[in-house]
Amino acid sequence: MTRSVWLKADDEVGDWEARKRRITAGLEAGVDWVLVDDRDVERVRELGQVNIAAFRNGDVHVMEAEADESDADAAVVGKDGEGDGTVDLPADFSGSADLSTLRADGDGTQGGYVRILNESYEAFAEAVADEAEYTIVIGEDWQIIPLENLIARIGEETDLIAGVQTAAEARTAFETLELGADGVLLDTDDPDEIRETVAVRDETQRESIDLQEAEITAIEQTGSADRVCVDTGNLMDHDEGMLVGSMSRGLFFVHAETAESPYVASRPFRVNAGAVHAYVRTPGGETKYLSELSSGDEVQVVDLDGNTREAIVGRVKIEKRPMFRVQAETESGDRIETLLQNAETIKVASEGGRKAVTDLEVGDRIKVYYEDTARHFGEAVDESIIEK
Template sequence: MTRAVWLKADDEVGDWDARRQRITAGLEAGVDWVLVDREDVARVRELGQVNVAAFAGDDVHVMDAEPDAEPDHDATPDALVVGKGTEGDGTVDLPNDLSGSADLTAVRRNGAQGVYVRIRDQRYETFAEEAARDADFTIVVGEDWKIIPLENLIARIGEETDLVAGVTTAEEARTAFETLELGADAVLLDTDDPDVIRETVDLRDAAEREHLDLTWATVTAIEQTGSADRVCVDTGSLFDHDEGMLVGSMSRGLFFVHAETAESPYVASRPFRVNAGAVHAYVRTPDGKTKYLAELTSGDEVQVVDTEGNTREAIVGRSKIEKRPMFRVQAEVEGDRIETLLQNAETIKVATREGRTAVTDLQEGDEVLVHYEDTARHFGEQVEESIIEQ
């Protein structure tokens, strides 16, 4: 499931200066959507690139245009949301027959994509369920967040619509993303605190990230070879001390290679770099695929992994290829042989049971950290077929 963070920035937030500051903080953090009043749509587009949803207000026909009118794309929202100032937020009483609601009519007949509902009692929960039948987005906000019937809504409408839960803190967002193990598709965050906005976006990213099973492989051979074209992958991110990348000559068995975060008496640390090996080797990417190191160019994404198997994404800033003397490292895992070529230099380190170890100090019998999967790959995709790599 793809999670999203919406940021509420309508006139309830304050004047335009207050709204602008909130939106700017959201853009800098990387929110997916900004929810504003319709008159602010063009203003938001001037601030940066983001999906913009707009409240329709009392006019449920605002998406209708004159037949010959030229649309103003800057002022046209990516999604129109009904419910503010109407039945959705309780400004207008809900009718006994919910199917006759103006908000529902707007979704079904007048081009709105979303419905905003404040959950005041059981009737509003039912109203949200009705709206979800036709709405692309169903935004639900509790009068008291702790009693939002989110479990009921996830269970009943989770597959019919993108359910967006209103929250005010990152901790509430975490709960919304984890409820019933499925969680809401998105959260609508109502806060001015830039730290809370960033924390919520980080939670979104963490929910999407893969966790890998890493295991130990026993080194069966290590030998100096001739020179080869090796690749330093310089990213636009700084690595933590326990992070690196997964690389190897065989896609089924990738070695954990540390980033150059450690100080050395010979060269300064390069905490944005992984000296990843020869050009032929595979490197794992965030989508679970692999690429050849030779293919990496500026702007590509690579997967960063720590020694516990937690992952994140990093953007390649530069791929630096130079001819260098190499080591061939061979290891055995689950009775299978895997190997890779790494530069013959003490600054290149792998993870062993003894800790961070330079490739120049590796010996037969050492155990190194690897990611092993008993499948082959074709153009980076896992395939169920017999492929011999040697």
């Protein structure tokens, strides 16, 4: 599930300088959306690249006229109207001006903004969700129960965005009912809080995988092959690496080059991943051939506990080097293998700790990722494929 962080930066925040400081902090932190008043859209475009949602007048004709003049990525109704209680909520929601606007065929994606003042507004938010691509709900005196109710009742017809003021509240919103909100609308001037909320977003949408042990059954020197070093734009920790292998169903954990050696300085941005034919795991549970990687691509970094994160490829170095063929047997009895460079700096995760591929012996147990499935163009498929 893809999560998003929206940053509230309309005139309730303060004058333009105050809004600008907040927006700049959001851009530096990596928020996905900025929610502003329509008159600020072009100003935000000048600050940097980000998705912009703009509050619009709830009148259909006024909104259509504003849409012709605005470059916002999403139009949001509900401010200064029924959505925030400025205008009395009609007993018959079908007669709502906000709903009428959402049902109109205006330009751009449309969203609805609803402050949950009581149970009637909770029901109104459900009606908005039927029409809006984005449904923004702001809890007042009570937050968790309305959010639980809306998550339970609203399906995939809308992205549910919950109003929060802290990263801790964002975590709760993302975890409520185990499904969580699709996004949060953060209302704070604190740059640290903005960064922490973005970090919570990243953490909650990362995959966690189960690593298992496999026993080395053969290791032998081969001839030279075209070896790939994946140099990322991210520093990796001592317990992190990538999953690579000749067979997509079984990938070997190869450590990043974080360790110092008498001969080579550490390169904590690098994984020496093996030969060009091998697979490397990428975000979303897919794989790519090492030969396909290029600058700007994303690869998956994994630690020894199976926690994952994304890293950006900065450079791929392909050079001819002598190789080892490493073969292992999984817990299910399947044979998997890969080619790794014959060098002391390439280390795998063994039961005794990091171990150089040059020191591996038959009988050693190492960390691997195994899934009993085939792959086609990097995606898991339900078919029989023989790899040997």
